[in-house]
Amino acid sequence: MDDLQTSEEAAFVAEDVNNIIKESIDSVLLNATYNHNKVGQWTSMVVEQSMKRLTALNKPFKYVVTCVIMQKNGAGLHTASSCFWDNATDGSRTVRWENKTMYCIATVFGLAI
Amino acid sequence: MEDFEVAEKQFLYENTYITSPEGYGEGQKFQGGYVTKEVKNIITERMQGVSYDPARASQLGKELSDKIKETVKSMGYPRYKLVVQVTVGEKAGQCMRLASRCLWDTASDCCASAYCENESLFCVAMVYGLYYE
Secondary structure, three states: OOOOOOOOOOOOOHHHHHHHHHHHHHHHHOOOOOOOOOHHHHHHHHHHHHHHHHHHOOOOEEEEEEEEEEEOOOOOEEEEEEEEOOOOOOEEEEEEEEOOOEEEEEEEEEEEO | OOOOOOOOOOOOOOOOOOOOHHHHOOOOOOOHHHHHHHHHHHHHHHOOOOOOOHHHHHHHHHHHHHHHHHHHHHOOOOOEEEEEEEEEEEOOOOOEEEEEEEEOOOOOOEEEEEEEEOOOEEEEEEEEEEEOO
8 A cells, every 4th residue: 555645744843833823822912911801712712723724734633732821920830741642753832922911832732643 | 504594573463443442442432531530639649738939840740740641541541642731830819821622533532631729839730632543
């Protein structure tokens, strides 16, 4: 049976994913000030836009996208992740973004089918 | 004396034709409820009497995510890839929102999450189980 995909297409390309996440966050949060009523909507929008762009890449991947938006208050925040997967085909990317009033951390995990 | 090599036996695996986790038997599907309970126990136990320390908090997050991953691995879901994400933060009156979305097969994949807090810090743990076809 022929290989339907080249190994290039079937690997997780971190660069493309990085740009996708950054653009999604910029489109939602650029010039925004922290607003308690809107933050739920913002997290959903960031995650949904990232997901739409990731699916447009048309790769044989399952994706998990998480987004944390936190108000700037001087408090500390740490995120850790641990994964059980195939190193050759799977990968993740985290993007940290901030403006004067809030922090946003978005992570994408891509796992090959 | 003749020198002869023994060729390594090549194993050819046949197709199982099993496409879903249930095909391997009962209880092979990732059970969100049980995993949530285990994760909640792990984080509650670990956070007993711990106060926020900027130098140690990242270590705490890494330890927790590794421990949760090993525990879920031992729960017996052999064909599942796991992603564990732990967020630890200081409580200082700020507001925070955490959201996630997944693109997966709803029939076979699942997630579990747990939350714990004490006077000075909070911890959110999320586990995603994705079936490897």
